[in-house]
Amino acid sequence: MPAGSLFFVLFVLLAVGGTVGLYVLIDRETSDPETMDRAEAERMAKEESRRDRR
Numbered sequence: 001m002p003a004g005s006l007f008f009v010l011f012v013l014l015a016v017g018g019t020v021g022l023y024v025l026i027d028r029e030t031s032d033p034e035t036m037d038r039a040e041a042e043r044m045a046k047e048e049s050r051r052d053r054r
Contacts (some may be wrong), residue, residue, distance in 0.1 A: 036044070
């Protein structure tokens with residue numbers, strides 16, 4: 001196999017692998033978002049503001 005063909009195959013594999021890898025990482029990060037109701041969000045915000053004042 002000529003060196004040019006080998007380089008092209010390696011480049012295509014890295015391009016496809018990088019794209020798939022990036023997709024998987026983003027999908028994992030966004031697959032299970034943490035949700036909370038309004039009361040819990042307000043409680044957490046108050047706790048954080050108290051901590052910041054110290």
